[in-house]
Amino acid sequence: MKKYLTAYSIALQETLQRRWTLLMDRVGGFAVVLSLYSFWNVLLGDKASFLGYTRPEMLTYVLIINVLRSFVFTGRGWQLVGEISSGRVSSYLVRPLRYQGYALALDLAQKTIHVGSAFLEIGLLVLVARGVFIPRDPVAWALFTLAAVMASLIFFFLEFAVSTLAFWTSESGGPLFCFELFLQFAAGAFFPLDVLPEGLRRLLSATPFPYMVYFPARVLLQKIAPSEAVRLLGVEAAWLAVAAAVAAAAWNRGLLSYAAEGG
Amino acid sequence: MGKWPMTAALTADALTKDYRSPIKEPGLLGGIRGLFDRRYKDTRAVDAVSFSIEEGELVGFLGANGAGKTTTLKMLAGLLTPTSGTARALGHVPWRREAAFQRRLSLVMGQRTQLWWELPAYETFRLNKDIYGLSEAQFRASLDELVDMLDLGAHLSIPVKKLSLGERMRAELAAALLHRPSLLLLDEPTIGLDVIMQKKVREFVRGYNKRTGAAILLTSHNMTDVVELCRRVIVIERGRLLYDGALDALVARYADHKILRARFSGPFDAKKLAALGTVVSVEDGRAALQVPRARVAASAAALLRDFPVADLDVEEVDIDDIVRRLFGGA
Known part of the structure; x- marks a missing residue:
């Protein structure tokens, strides 16, 4: 366990070392939130509510997206693709180390810094933009945190699984990019899924994707009764188990292929 | 198994x-066809290679590019699973990748790095300390020794990206040896280094071998590495074992010639040189001849008698040439 903690601490240091990359990352993320915020502001106009969200709720949804983007949508996918294609992954395979645990430690370091930064940004926004709904119910916060942590792990494992395509093809960057884009759409990271037609929404609800942004956001906004939220957390946990199993299976299959084909 | 003695650190x-x-057919059409009907070609990279290395041995592993050296090393390190045949390293089957094996193994690939790029090498060392489960005391002792031998002291606190290639390679070696592996697989450890740095790395490898008794298998394109470090060499060619034995014997077997090098003080008839031996080169009033050992004295005498020789050298064939001839299938 200690090795993964050390990896976490080293990764924290390295992220801080790359100050400019971090800053640009955050500026980029903030720009998305700012444009979403302005977009909804204009769309709402002087309407009191839209799609069942009051104006402050909709604005809060946008802010929650900012936090969840930073927390959920960071993974090690691109690094993994690079390490597999360059053969660098070998240097981990010859050491007594579980690569997935190692990658997760590095990812957590990244999340730690991004979440810290995201809350800072929101603080700034709340000061500027009035009329934001700030939930005060501790139960909602607790359920939200749990949902977000699981969402983050689901994303990590799914992205990890997609990235292992690099074991078989040198063109795994394309699928990974599409996957990430589709995921943001299907998770509700661009807009609440209530915007979508009923059929499509139902279809998505049978996938793990809405659990990654839409569900935690609605929990925090108290749009879901606590008992229902607990039930859905159970479903989310099941998806997490599936995602972890898929990632492990993909990794093991990939390693077999790596071991057979060379690198 | 049972075929090898129990003290073997490594057997193949x-x-x-x-x-x-996949076979890539030429042109765009071929590429599109390849999407639907991909054909494959099997290539035998390593072909029934057997050898055994004792504890404490330092063996050179030679072969041309693509001869199968790296593939063999990767199998022995557990990165690749062989198509057939087997191997044992420190009592383990390498490709099972057991932690007990990995804690005693190190694979160093000259062109690859395990160091964290943005951070000082020291941070990677700390990480490896925990990966290999070293105690603080073990880590300190090992690190002090490596820093001293590799002359790393001043570079430990500088981000890796700011180190020169030679400094980085030495830091790389330190990272790979902190856990004092009993089996060390070195792939091109001096590649890209200048002559002084190559010498330092060689001295270090020899010292590590002597001090720890680790078995070392080393590949290198740099024959100086092999000549200075290894008494025994294993040569493979197109995946097959070509030679396994003493380096001296290899030289004796293949170096049946010497080289006569002459510098002339005046004009001479280059055509007549061919009578004395195989002409290797003639230019700018200089010539080099390859002469069978038995005829060296006679040829040298004839050269001095019949040509305006200003200077004459008799040299052993370069070991590089011997190996090149071996690889050329001589």
Whole structure:
């Protein structure tokens, strides 16, 4: 366990070392939130509510997206693709180390810094933009945190699984990019899924994707009764188990292929 | 197994590896066809290679590019699974990748890095300390020794990206040896280094071998590495074992010639040189001849008698040439 903690601490240091990359990352993320915020502001106009969200709720949804983007949508996918294609992954395979645990430690370091930064940004926004709904119910916060942590792990494992395509093809960057884009759409990271037609929404609800942004956001906004939220957390946990199993299976299959084909 | 003595650190028994690679047909049409109907070609990279290395031995592993050296090393390190045959390293089957094996193994690939780029090498060392489960005391002792031998002291606190190639390579070696592996697989450890740095790395490898008794298998394109470090060499060619034995014997077997090098003080008839031996080169009033050992004295005498020789040298054939001839299938 200690090795993964050390990896976490080293990764924290390295992220801080790359100050400019971090800053640009955050500026980029903030720009998305700012444009979403302005977009909804204009769309709402002087309407009191839209799609069942009051104006402050909709604005809060946008802010929650900012936090969840930073927390959920960071993974090690691109690094993994690079390490597999360059053969660098070998240097981990010859050491007594579980690569997935190692990658997760590095990812957590990244999340730690991004979440810290995201809350800072929101603080700034709340000061500027009035009329934001700030939930005060501790139960909602607790359920939200749990949902977000699981969402983050689901994303990590799914992205990890997609990235292992690099074991078989040198063109795994394309699928990974599409996957990430589709995921943001299907998770509700661009807009609440209530915007979508009923059929499509139902279809998505049978996938793990809405659990990654839409569900935690609605929990925090108290749009879901606590008992229902607990039930859905159970479903989310099941998806997490599936995602972890898929990632492990993909990794093991990939390693077999790596071991057979060379690198 | 049972074929090898128990003190062997490493044995390979008929180790064989086939690679399967898709055949790319030429042109765009070929590429599109390849999407639907991909054909493969099997290539045998390593073909029934067997050898055994004792504890404490330092063995050179030679072969041309693509001869199968790296593939063999990767199988022995557990990165690749052989198509057939087997191997044992420190009592383990390498490709099972057991932690007990990995804690005693190190694979160093000259062109690859495990160091964290943005951070000082010291941070990677700390990480490896925990990966290999070293105690603080073990880590300190090992690190002090490596820093001293590799002359790393001043570079430990500088981000890796700011180190020169030679400094980085030495830091790389330190990272790979902190856990004092009993089996060390070195792939091109001096590649890209200047002559002084190559010498330092060689001295270090020799010292490590002497001090720890680790078995070391080393590949290098740099024959100086092999000549200075290894008494025994294993040569493979197109995946097959070509020679396994003393380096001296290899030289004696293949170096049946010497080289006569002459510098002339005046004009001479280059055509007549051919009578004395195989002409290797003639230019700018200089010539080099390859002469069978038995005829060296006679040829030298004739050269001095019949040509305006200003200077004459008799040299041993370069070991590089011997190996090149071996690889050329001589």
